[in-house]
Every structure is written in structure tokens, then in C-alpha cells.
Amino acid sequence: xxxxxxxxxxxxxxxxxxxxxxxxxxxxxxxxxxxxxxxxxxxxxxxxxxxxxxxxxxxxxxxxxxxxxxxxxxxxxxxxxxxxxxxxxxxxxxxxxxxxxxxxxxxxxxxxxxxxxxxxxxxxxxxxxxxxxxxxxxxxxxxxxxxxxxxxxxxxxxxxxxxxxxxxxxxxxxxxxxxxxxxxxxxxxxxxxxxxxxxxxxxxxxxxxxxxxxxxxxxxxxx
Amino acid sequence: xxxxxxxxxxxxxxxxxxxxxxxxxxxxxxxxxxxxxxxxxxxxxxxxxxxxxxxxxxxxxxxxxxxxxxxxxxxxxxxxxxxxxxxxxxxxxxxxxxxxxxxxxxxxxxxxxxxxxxxxxxxxxxxxxxxxxxxxxxxxxxxxxxxxxxxxxxxxxxxxxxxxxxxxxxxxxxxxxxxxxxxxxxxxxxxxxxxxxxxxxxxxxxxxxxxxxxxxxxxxxxxxxxxxxxxxxxxxxxxxxxxxxxxxxxxxxxxxxxxxxxxxxxxxxxxxxxxxxxxxxxxxxxxxxxxxxxxxxxxxxxxxxxxxxxxxxxxxxxxxxxxxxxxxxxxxxxxxxxxxxxxxxxxxxxxxxxxxxxxxxxxxxxxxxxxxxxxxxxxxxxxxxxxxxxxxxxxxxxxxxxxxxxxxxxxxxxxxxxxxxxxxxxxxxxxxxxxxxxxxxxxxxxx
Numbered sequence: 001x002x003x004x005x006x007x008x009x010x011x012x013x014x015x016x017x018x019x020x021x022x023x024x025x026x027x028x029x030x031x032x033x034x035x036x037x038x039x040x041x042x043x044x045x046x047x048x049x050x051x052x053x054x055x056x057x058x059x060x061x062x063x064x065x066x067x068x069x070x071x072x073x074x075x076x077x078x079x080x081x082x083x084x085x086x087x088x089x090x091x092x093x094x095x096x097x098x099x100x101x102x103x104x105x106x107x108x109x110x111x112x113x114x115x116x117x118x119x120x121x122x123x124x125x126x127x128x129x130x131x132x133x134x135x136x137x138x139x140x141x142x143x144x145x146x147x148x149x150x151x152x153x154x155x156x157x158x159x160x161x162x163x164x165x166x167x168x169x170x171x172x173x174x175x176x177x178x179x180x181x182x183x184x185x186x187x188x189x190x191x192x193x194x195x196x197x198x199x200x201x202x203x204x205x206x207x208x209x210x211x212x213x214x215x216x217x218x219x220x221x222x223x
Numbered sequence: 224x225x226x227x228x229x230x231x232x233x234x235x236x237x238x239x240x241x242x243x244x245x246x247x248x249x250x251x252x253x254x255x256x257x258x259x260x261x262x263x264x265x266x267x268x269x270x271x272x273x274x275x276x277x278x279x280x281x282x283x284x285x286x287x288x289x290x291x292x293x294x295x296x297x298x299x300x301x302x303x304x305x306x307x308x309x310x311x312x313x314x315x316x317x318x319x320x321x322x323x324x325x326x327x328x329x330x331x332x333x334x335x336x337x338x339x340x341x342x343x344x345x346x347x348x349x350x351x352x353x354x355x356x357x358x359x360x361x362x363x364x365x366x367x368x369x370x371x372x373x374x375x376x377x378x379x380x381x382x383x384x385x386x387x388x389x390x391x392x393x394x395x396x397x398x399x400x401x402x403x404x405x406x407x408x409x410x411x412x413x414x415x416x417x418x419x420x421x422x423x424x425x426x427x428x429x430x431x432x433x434x435x436x437x438x439x440x441x442x443x444x445x446x447x448x449x450x451x452x453x454x455x456x457x458x459x460x461x462x463x464x465x466x467x468x469x470x471x472x473x474x475x476x477x478x479x480x481x482x483x484x485x486x487x488x489x490x491x492x493x494x495x496x497x498x499x500x501x502x503x504x505x506x507x508x509x510x511x512x513x514x515x516x517x518x519x520x521x522x523x524x525x526x527x528x529x530x531x532x533x534x535x536x537x538x539x540x541x542x543x544x545x546x547x548x549x550x551x552x553x554x555x556x557x558x559x560x561x562x563x564x565x566x567x568x569x570x571x572x573x574x575x576x577x578x579x580x581x582x583x584x585x586x587x588x589x590x591x592x593x594x595x596x597x598x599x600x601x602x603x604x605x606x607x608x609x610x611x612x613x614x615x616x617x618x619x620x621x622x623x624x625x626x627x628x629x630x631x632x633x634x635x636x637x638x639x640x641x642x643x644x645x646x647x648x649x650x651x652x653x654x655x656x657x658x659x660x661x662x663x664x665x666x667x668x669x670x
Contacts, residue, residue, distance in 0.1 A: 080473035084575025
């Protein structure tokens with residue numbers, strides 16, 4: 001899951017990015033509206049944390065541009081502007097959630113998690129796919145009730161698969177959503193992670209669709 | 224009163240002038256007419272004088288009249304129409320109408336010059352007299368001829384004229400006063416227009432003075448508009464400033480709070496507590512600073528329908544995870560077209576806090592109802608949550624105290640609403656809702 005953080009205050013940006021990274025997201029950062037808008041336009045993010053009072057281009061304007069261009073990733077506005085007038089214009093511009101500063105980091109993480117989950121069409125924080133259960137809050141994975149230990153990268157791949165279960169995901173899509181911008185991307189590593197996941201869960205959990213990509217679906221269901 | 228209204232002042236002054244001018248004009252006219260009537264009267268008498276003179280003849284140094292004037296008025300006894308011919312103080316002839324009387328003449332006319340004067344006649348009636356003295360050939364004395372006519376003829380003619388004159392002048396006066404009033408009302412209409420527009424601005428119907436004003440009033444209107452613009456700018460600037468300050472203070476507070484969350488021990492707890500306190504203070508004072516300044520600022524009107532529908536959209540998204548993911552259903556009743564006196568953002572802030580509180584406490588439903596009476600618009604925010612026991616309602620209202628720490632921010636929100644409501648001469652009250660929860664009623668002056 002890739003998240004973009006657009007925040008001009010360096011300390012806060014670092015704190016938010018760090019917390020999101022620790023929670024298992026691949027995080028890109030932008031210090032101003034211009035760069036934020038560019039990244040949001042060009043990279044496929046699963047969620048955006050957007051400040052409103054940004055240098056160069058205001059957050060509301062950035063959001064408006066994205067929505068006009070058809071970019072529909074969930075956006076959480078994180079701002080010090082707490083008047084109802086600003087909240088209404090934030091939501092009207094197309095925000096999906098609104099959090100005012102100061103805030104508790106757990107609150108931010110919970111909201112980002114919920115945003116991603118809802119966007120993928122899941123109502124509960126625990127996602128299931130056949131015998132596999134994934135707790136989005138703790139990142140805990142169980143296979144038929146037994147805890148499975150996964151590395152950070154394996155978890156990222158599994159998280160993306162289980163959020164989008166039942167759909168064929170291309171290698172490019174997986175790479176784009178799993179690695180942040182600065183990561184040296186190598187398509188082979190994806191294959192390695194998938195091989196490891198098949199081994200740790202069950203081989204039939206992740207299917208290969210020749211020339212198209214991979215899919216994860218409960219056993220017995222076909223894509 | 225005279226000093227307060229320009230219209231009344233103008234009308235009173237004009238009426239004074241009109242009355243004075245008409246009285247003086249009427250007096251001059253009636254005097255002039257009287258002189259004219261007297262002159263005509265005298266002219267008639269003078270012709271009789273000349274007639275009698277032509278009848279006079281001197282025989283042996285004695286004067287006698289060959290013939291007497293034939294006008295029957297001079298024959299009817301004591302008619303007021305008399306004549307006398309006097310030579311050297313002796314009456315040598317007189318009209319039959321004088322009967323046995325003589326005119327009490329004190330004045331002897333000077334030769335060659337007709338004089339006229341008033342005299343009391345034999346019956347003490349007022350007479351108009353024309354007298355003239357002549358020299359006759361063969362007579363060494365002057366002959367004086369007096370003719371009189373009743374003065375009441377002159378008086379009556381003058382009176383009749385004066386009556387007509389007064390009638391006409393009163394009519395003229397009324398016409399002039401009416402014209403003055405029309406002029407004043409029409410002439411001062413731009414001022415009235417200014418007053419109406421000001422009233423409209425005060426009630427929040429319009430934001431600026433618009434329309435065409437005459438040159439004399441235009442500078443005033445322009446200055447007023449500038450003042451109104453300036454006011455709006457000041458509010459906007461204060462608001463921007465407050466927003467910037469919020470950003471400048473709250474971001475570092477967020478950083479501090481996050482750092483504290485990552486630390487252990489008592490100092491971290493203290494830090495968290497202090498950050499929370501500072502945040503509450505910042506929120507409260509910025510909310511106050513943002514308030515547009517209440518009803519003291521003219522020209523403010525807020526569309527309740529627009530505000531509540533905007534808030535409904537927003538709040539339904541904010542609270543969409545409530546009620547097992549079904550969210551809160553917000554219904555708006557009769558809010559369309561309702562306007563309150565006040566700044567849009569201030570009213571939005573009040574309603575936002577109240578509706579947000581209702582959504583936080585509600586199980587599944589929130590309803591906003593607007594009611595309008597003569598002066599005020601009453602907004603009821605109902606929810607189907609737990610409500611507040613009657614005994615605690617005053618307490619909640621007075622101190623904006625948090626009754627339940629589990630749902631944060633409710634206390635502070637209510638407090639700000641209360642302060643804003645008072646600023647706008649409105650009021651806030653709590654009651655029981657027919658939905659089962661709390662009913663918060665906000666009364667605001669209607670626009």
C-alpha cells in the first residue's frame with residue numbers, strides 16, 4: 001500500500017511518514033502543493049494525507065485538480081484549519097476524511113487504514129480470504145487460525161493482494177503500490193515475494209495468470 | 224422635533240414665509256384697491272363739482288345757480304349725497320338732500336386744486352368729500368364747491384374686494400404649501416432612499432448601497448460603501464490572521480504531541496496534558512477571534528438552508544462509520560430560504576458544532592428543523608441519542624462542561640456556540656427531543 005504525505009512542516013512530515021512506514025505502508029513525501037500534485041498525478045497511491053496550508057499551491061486546489069483529472073484515491077485532509085467552513089469546503093472539494101491538528105498518531109493511522117479498506121470495499125478491519133485472515137490494525141496474519149510470520153515486504157504484498165482479492169493484479173501494479181518512489185524496483189523481487197507467500201500460506205492462494213499477472217481469491221473461487 | 228427632521232424643518236420654514244408674504248401682499252393689495260376706489264369715487268364727485276361750476280353765474284357781485292344738478296340722489300333727503308356752494312364762508316346754495324342741515328365744514332379748499340377728505344355728515348354718517356375753489360369773473364371772492372357721497376360705498380367695495388382677496392390668498396397659500404410639501408418630499412427622496420438602503424443593510428438584505436443617487440448624496444453613499452467594504456476587509460483580514468495563527472500554532476503542537484506520544488514516563492504525560500490544554504486554549508480563542516463581531520456589523524445575512532445542506536454533506540461523510548457503518552441520517556426540515564442575521568461563517572460554526580455534537584451522540588438519526596416567527600429564526604437540532612437529564616442541562620449550557628470524556632470536543636463546541644449566540648443576540652437552550660435524545664434549540668435574529 002502506497003501513501004503520499006503532503007505536508008510543509010518538516011518535523012511533522014517526518015513523524016507522519018515514519019509512523020506510516022512503521023505501520024507497513026510505502027510512503028512518499030512532498031513538501032509543497034506543486035510537488036504533491038505532481039506525485040498524485042503520476043503515481044498510483046492507495047491513500048493521500050494532505051495538508052491544506054501548503055506553499056506554492058493550496059491543498060484544496062491540489063485536491064480539486066486531482067478530482068477534476070479523475071484521480072479518485074482516498075484523501076485524508078490533515079490541517080490546522082478547524083472551522084466548519086473549511087471542513088465543508090474540504091469535503092466538497094472531494095476529501096474523504098478530515099483530521100485537525102493537533103492529532104494523535106494512532107487516530108491518523110486508524111483513519112488511513114479505514115480509508116484504504118473502505119476504498120477497496122471492505123467494511124471490517126479484519127480481511128478474510130478463505131483460510132487467511134489479515135488484521136489491518138495490527139498487521140497480524142493467520143492461516144486457519146495459526147499465526148504466520150511475514151517480513152515487512154511480504155506483508156505489503158499480501159496486504160495489497162487481500163485488499164484487492166478476486167482481481168488480477170499485474171506485476172507493474174504490484175510494484176507501483178508496494179514500493180515507494182525511491183525504491184530500486186526490480187520485477188524479479190515481486191516473483192520472489194509471491195513464491196515466499198505461497199510457501200508460507202498455501203500454494204493455491206495466489207494464482208498465476210500467464211501474461212496478465214497474479215490473483216488472490218478464496219480456494220474454489222475462480223477469477 | 225423641528226431640529227431632527229429636515230422635511231419638517233423645510234416645510235415649517237416655507238409655510239412661515241408663505242403666510243408672511245401672503246399677509247403683506249394681501250394688505251398692500253387691499254390698500255391699493257381702496258385708493259383706487261376712492262380715486263374713482265372722487266373723480267365722479269369732481270365731475271359734479273364742475274357741473275355745478277358751469278351753472279354758477281355772477282349777477283351784481285352775487286353768485287347764483289342757473290340750474291341745480293338733476294341727479295335724484297341729491298334730492299333724496301339725508302341720502303349722503305350732498306352738495307354745498309360756499310362763498311366767503313356763507314353757504315349760498317345746497318342740495319335738497321341736506322334738508323335743513325349744513326355740512327360741518329372746517330376746511331376751505333385752496334384755489335385750483337381739488338381736495339378730498341372724510342367728514343361726518345348730518346346723521347353722523349361718514350362722508351367722502353371733494354371740494355374745490357374757483358374764481359369767477361366779476362366776483363372778488365372765491366367760490367368753494369363741496370360734493371359728498373356716502374363713504375360706505377367705498378368701504379363696501381373695499382370689503383367685498385378684501386373678502387374675495389382673502390379667499391383667493393388662502394387658496395393660493397394652501398396650494399403653495401401643498402407644492403412645498405410635494406417639493407420637499409420629492410427633493411428629499413434620495414435621502415429617504417439612503418435611509419431605506421441603510422435599513423436593508425442593517426437587516427442584512429443587501430451588502431452594499433446600490434442604485435443611482437444624485438450628486439449631492441453620492442459622496443455619502445460612496446463613503447458608506449467604502450466603509451462597508453473596509454469592514455468586510457477587516458473581518459476577512461482578522462479571519463485570515465486567525466487562520467494563519469492557528470496553522471502556525473497547531474502544527475508545532477501536533478509535532479510536540481506526537482513526540483510526547485512516542486515517549487514514556489511522567490514528563491511525557493505532563494507534556495501531553497499541556498499540549499492538550501494549549502490546543503483547547505488556541506481553539507477557543509481562535510474561534511472567538513474568527514467571530515465576525517456579531518450584529519454590530521451591518522449587512523450580514525446567512526442562508527441557513529445553504530449552510531445546513533453543506534454541513535449535512537460533510538457530517539454524513541465524517542460520521543459514515545457510525546451505526547455499524549450505516550452512518551447517521553440527517554434530515555433538514557423547513558430550512559430552505561431561512562436567513563439569519565449574521566456572518567455566514569459564524570452561523571456555520573454554530574450549526575456545525577451543534578450538528579456535529581448531535582451526530583456524535585445520535586444512534587442513527589439527526590434532524591434539523593427551522594421555525595420562523597416575526598423576529599427570529601429558531602433552529603432545533605434533534606438526535607436519537609441518550610440525551611441529557613434535565614437537571615444537568617443548565618450545567619452543560621453554563622460551562623460547556625464535558626459530561627462524557629468518551630466523545631471528545633463536545634464541551635468546547637457548545638461553549639463556543641453559546642458565546643457566538645450571545646454575540647448575535649440569540650440564545651441557546653436544551654430540551655428533550657421527540658426522537659428520544661437531546662434537542663438543542665438555537666434562536667437567532669431572522670434576516
